[in-house]
Amino acid sequence: MKHRLDLRIGPVSFRIGSDWRSPLDALRRLYETYPEPDPVADFTVRLEAERVWRRWLRPSVAIRGDYVLPDAAPMALAHGLLAAEMGMNLQMALGQKRFLLLHAATVEKDGRALLMTGESGAGKSTLAALLGERGWRLMGDEFALLDLADGRLHPFPRAISLKNRAIALFDGVAPDRLGPLLADTPKGTIRHLRPGAEAIARMDEPAPPALILFPRYDPGFARAIRPVGAAEVFVRLTQASTNYVALGERGFAALAGLVAAIPARAIDYADTDMAAALVEELWDQ
């Protein structure tokens, strides 16, 4: 393809090709402090003009790669960075076979990992990013990679996609860590945040899980902590996994091992400070 960028995020290497320079320039800036990529990519993402003439005329980006969603809608070129990020997500979700992939955020402290998963909009991504600025190591805001052999979680510290009101919470970070403000995307306004230096420096360092949280956010919620039974945790994590079925018995064994060994709680919160305080309280118990 015309333009190319190689990236390595934790144990996964991507090759991103694009018909246009601008999405890759934005991506290169966002990931400029990441280590050298591997020569061989695990996944390929291609940002292609939907039709040849659409490279110039009302440019529209189709996300292609090793794995393709046939009905994925093309995106405006102005949102090319988001298209690249979505393309990487898609390759992971559909193609990852080395790890059990959980749609979950992970942070680490004292050598042990906290796994947070929940419905879209539960705020796990924002909460993980916030904890990453408050003394925790951000391991990933989108995917947790559970090692099928030893049950540890591997970091996948992609740029965090801050959405809508969450963007203002990170006004104080160094400006070079922030991507461009992307307005009117299919998910509203989005701005990418590069994880802190420690998250990137330690992205090859897995950690054993110690606690599973199911956060729920609503501005009207009262603060609450509830235990969650192991069977419910198991079922919810199968639903949060993109490749549980594809992995067969290896996935079952890894997930059953995680659930049997690690305590889980559901938390309700009304704002991110309340959530961060809840996390610290549960972590200390």
Add this chain to the structure above:
Amino acid sequence: MAGPAYIADPPDAVRAVELDGLTALFHRPSGMTHILAAPAPQILAALAAKAGDAEAILARIGERFEIEAEDPAAAIAARLAELEAAGLVRRA
């Protein structure tokens, strides 16, 4: 009579993990995962490569496991129908 006789796959066809009183079960022939409540796992174990009807199952598991129902054989027959629908037992 206690309804039709059923049989389940041999013990090595499943992998089971206890989770808070429930059982997560991976069924190797289908690749499917099931969450089972008692007495379903006990029924499966009693039928592993060994056919039997509800009365026979009751005789096999009754010594070690108490079925809390007015008519235990009928309760087992109802569970058998569910296990058949889930593909975990079949008619012998």
